[in-house]
Amino acid sequence: MKxxxxxxxxxxxxGAIEGIRSVDKDGGITVVSEEKHHVYSRPLISYLLEGKTxxxxxxxxxxxxxxxxxxxxxxxxKAVKIDPEAKKVTLESGKELCYDSLCIATGSSPFVPPIExxxxxxxxxxxMTLDDAExxxxxxTPEYSVLIIGAGLIGLKCAEGILNRCKKITVCDxxxxxxxxxxxxxxxxxxxAHLEKLGIEFLLDDTAVKFEENRAVMKSGKVVDFDFxxxxxxxxxxxSLIKDCGGEVDRGIVVDERMATSIKDIFAxxxxxxxxxxxxxxxxxxxxxxxxxxxxxxxxxxMAGGEETLxxxxxMNSIGFAGLHxxxxxxxxxxxxxEKTEGGVKRLYTENNLLKGFMIxxxxxxxxxxxxxxxxxxxxxxxxxxxxxKSPSLAPxxxxxxxxxxxxxx
Amino acid sequence: xxxxxxxxxxxxxxxxxxYNCAFANSGESDMAKALRKKAIxxxxxxxxxxxxxxxxxxxxxxxxxxxxxxxxxxLSIEDGAVKVDHDKCVGCLTCVLxxxxxxxxxxxxxxxxxxxxxxxxSCGEPACxxxxxxxxxxxxxx
Numbered sequence: 390m391k392x393x394x395x396x397x398x399x400x401x402x403x404g405a406i407e408g409i410r411s412v413d414k415d416g417g418i419t420v421v422s423e424e425k426h427h428v429y430s431r432p433l434i435s436y437l438l439e440g441k442t443x444x445x446x447x448x449x450x451x452x453x454x455x456x457x458x459x460x461x462x463x464x465x466x467k468a469v470k471i472d473p474e475a476k477k478v479t480l481e482s483g484k485e486l487c488y489d490s491l492c493i494a495t496g497s498s499p500f501v502p503p504i505e506x507x508x509x510x511x512x513x514x515x516x517m518t519l520d521d522a523e524x525x526x527x528x529x530t531p532e533y534s535v536l537i538i539g540a541g542l543i544g545l546k547c548a549e550g551i552l553n554r555c556k557k558i559t560v561c562d563x564x565x566x567x568x569x570x571x572x573x574x575x576x577x578x579x580x581x582a583h584l585e586k587l588g589i590e591f592l593l594d595d596t597a598v599k600f601e602e603n604r605a606v607m608k609s610g611k612v613v614d615f616d617f618x619x620x621x622x623x624x625x626x627x628x629s630l631i632k633d634c635g636g637e638v639d640r641g642i643v644v645d646e647r648m649a650t651s652i653k654d655i656f657a658x659x660x661x662x663x664x665x666x667x668x669x670x671x672x673x674x675x676x677x678x679x680x681x682x683x684x685x686x687x688x689x690x691x692m693a694g695g696e697e698t699l700x701x702x703x704x705m706n707s708i709g710f711a712g713l714h715x716x717x718x719x720x721x722x723x724x725x726x727x728e729k730t731e732g733g734v735k736r737l738y739t740e741n742n743l744l745k746g747f748m749i750x751x752x753x754x755x756x757x758x759x760x761x762x763x764x765x766x767x768x769x770x771x772x773x774x775x776x777x778x779k780s781p782s783l784a785p786x787x788x789x790x791x792x793x794x795x796x797x798x799x
Numbered sequence: 800x801x802x803x804x805x806x807x808x809x810x811x812x813x814x815x816x817x818y819n820c821a822f823a824n825s826g827e828s829d830m831a832k833a834l835r836k837k838a839i840x841x842x843x844x845x846x847x848x849x850x851x852x853x854x855x856x857x858x859x860x861x862x863x864x865x866x867x868x869x870x871x872x873x874l875s876i877e878d879g880a881v882k883v884d885h886d887k888c889v890g891c892l893t894c895v896l897x898x899x900x901x902x903x904x905x906x907x908x909x910x911x912x913x914x915x916x917x918x919x920x921s922c923g924e925p926a927c928x929x930x931x932x933x934x935x936x937x938x939x940x941x
Contacts, residue, residue: 400870430871436889441909442871446887449872679868679893686867707896714905716896753892755901765899776848781901783855784848788807791853794900795805797941799858 391416393692394478394486395460396468396630397494398422399431400678401659401685403450405492406458408689408697416693418460419486421478425464426519427452432678434522435550444519468495471634473652490654490692493631493642494685497624497660497676502538506600513618516547528617529554536560536605536613538597539621540567542708547619548589549710559613561592571706571717576734576748583713626661626674639663641674646698648688656692658684664702668719668745668763675704701764707753714753719746719763726778737778742768755781800879801940803843803916803925805854809935810845812852816927816936817841820856823917823926840907842914843927843936854927854936857881857902857914865894865903873910880918885910 393409395402398420406418433447455462463480470479471491478486499515501507514524525547529535533555537544540562548558562569566577567584581591592613597605605613626641637643637651641663648656659681663672680702690697705718713732723740733751737744737759744762758781761767773785783791793799818834820841827833843856863881866874873887874894883903888910894903895911906912916938917925928938 404867432870432891433889441889442887447871451872678870679864679897683867705896707891707893709890709892714892716892718896753895754904755898756896757894757898757903758901760897761899782846782848783853783900784846784851788851791805791807794858795807795853795855797804798802799860 391489391693392487393418393490393492394421394488395419395492395494396421396478397492397496397659397661398424398428398462399494399496399659400428400449400681401494401496401661401688402492403428403454404658404682404685404687405494405656405689405692406455406460408686408691408695409693410458410689411686412690412693412695415459416489418458420455420460420462421466421468421480421486422462422464423467424518424520428454429519430678431517431519432546434516434519435546437519437522438526438550438554439552468630471630471655473634473636473655476654488654491656492685492688492692493628493650493655493657493661494659494681494688495627495630495661496681497626497674499543499620500623500625501620502622504597504600509602510600510618511602512616513620516543516619516621517624522550525551525617525619526554530616532556533616534559534614535617535619536597536615537619537621538562539619539623540564540591540593541570541621541623542568542706543624544619544621545584545589545710546708547621548584549587552587552589555617557590558588559590559592559615561596561607561613563594563596563608565594567591567593568708568715571704571708572715572748573721573736576715576736576750579732579734579750580710580713580715584710587711624660624676626663628661631655631657639672643672644684646700647691648684648699649691656688658688664699666703666720667701667766668703669722675702677705679705703760703763705760713751715748715750716753716756717746717748718760719744721746721748728779739769739774742770744769758782800859801916801938802859803856803914803928804937804939804941806935806937807851807853809933810852810854811933811935812845812847813932814845815930815932816843816854817845819926819930820914823920823922824912826920828921840904840912842902842904842912855900855902856927858900859914859916864897864899868893868897880916881913882915882919883911883913
């Protein structure tokens with residue numbers, strides 16, 4: 390009987406457990422979970438603050454998930470060292486775990502920028518975990534002004550989550566626009582205007598350079614007083630376990646298409662690892678939850694001796710703020726097709742007969758048809774792209790495709 | 800398992816399947832009461848281009864990317880059918896972003912909506928199939 394160890398307890402770990410069990414029903418699975426919580430969906434912490442979910446509903450898998458999958462979870466334990474020769478993991482508590490196959494699913498940690506005087510700010514938190522959300526929930530009062538550093542996905546979701554829990558929210562970012570990792574300036578401007586209507590204030594192209602307790606001095610010279618500070622400037626892959634034992638690490642743990650690291654019998658998946666973006670050909674950390682699960686599943690299958698590869702990954706995001714949805718996928722390279730819609734926009738990028746990426750704000754209905762074109766690298770001349778770019782549907786694909794997809798098992 | 804299959808050669812483009820779907824999932828017992836003066840949001844939709852009409856609803860894929868991509872765990876597979884837990888879903892629409900057939904849509908409650916083969920409503924069998932006047936939609940094993 391094989392012994393599987395998984396370090397981490399998020400979406401990638403769940404993928405690994407389900408991947409292992411799709412091949413091997415009997416092997417022992419041990420999960421090392423630093424957080425003392427049953428696996429929950431981290432992106433839901435803002436919805437928790439908003440009151441749109443609760444701690445039970447936000448469980449990523451049912452309460453009996455570990456038991457049903459024969460996995461033992463060591464809650465509150467942290468892995469500190471891997472010995473690849475002895476195939477052994479050492480925990481902070483001193484406990485040792487032997488493995489036949491190991492998966493690193495350690496995720497990422499918030500990067501806290503080194504800003505002068507940051508240590509003088511008492512009311513300060515990142516926004517990443519359930520504990521962070523609970524800390525915010527108990528700290529905030531309706532009189533509070535909150536400063537959020539970072540206008541990315543995490544910072545803005547935090548802002549939306551606490552909108553009704555405080556008096557004022559200011560979001561600053563060194564970038565000149567909001568959501569700079571997924572939107573260009575025109576699209577970002579639409580989202581920013583929408584967020585401003587909700588009452589969120591922005592200081593863009595500007596960031597805090599100095600803190601004096603409850604006061605931030607900005608690069609522009611402006612002064613912002615606040616009662617609570619949220620740092621959301623970005624995340625870093627938790628890759629040190631592999632680096633420390635001689636494995637190949639770049640911005641994240643380097644893995645092949647089977648999610649195997651450079652060290653024998655050690656796999657990695659999720660935010661701690663790097664995957665090739667098929668739209669750019671570049672290996673990078675794509676910290677998105679669907680990919681964490683899919684990569685974890687792939688790792689799990691291979692750990693158990695099965696065959697699975699992950700070779701169609703692409704960056705993508707679906708995010709909404711108070712009813713206005715925004716979707717993005719792939720790379721923004723090549724020829725642009727743009728369509729302005731009521732209160733929104735659609736931008737498709739094509740290159741060499743392929744759809745490479747898109748940004749849509751507003752009417753996101755059936756956007757997955759575009760995503761699939763990118764993922765499958767469907768040649769655009771094999772369908773009626775003139776029709777498809779105006780409105781995603783299956784009509785432009787031709788009868789043969791529809792007979793296959795709508796008339797048979799897929 | 801039995802799934803809903805569509806033969807576009809027989810589709811009249813009458814849209815009856817859309818109305819039957821909306822009614823079956825309305826929770827109402829009277830069709831007129833359920834649909835009158837309302838913009839329907841069915842889980843099966845007729846797509847058209849010139850002379851072509853065909854109905855599209857969830858394919859209940861064997862390896863559904865929507866389930867793998869769901870960030871909340873609200874989408875799951877039960878006896879082969881892809882189901883949505885409306886209580887868990889927060890409407891992030893990641894499933895809409897990945898479904899290759901455009902078969903999951905934003906619902907009115909904040910959660911997404913999709914075809915569940917009428918297994919969870921009073922119809923008991925796919926209403927779109929039952930009401931199709933030309934047998935362009937069938938529910939069978941293939």
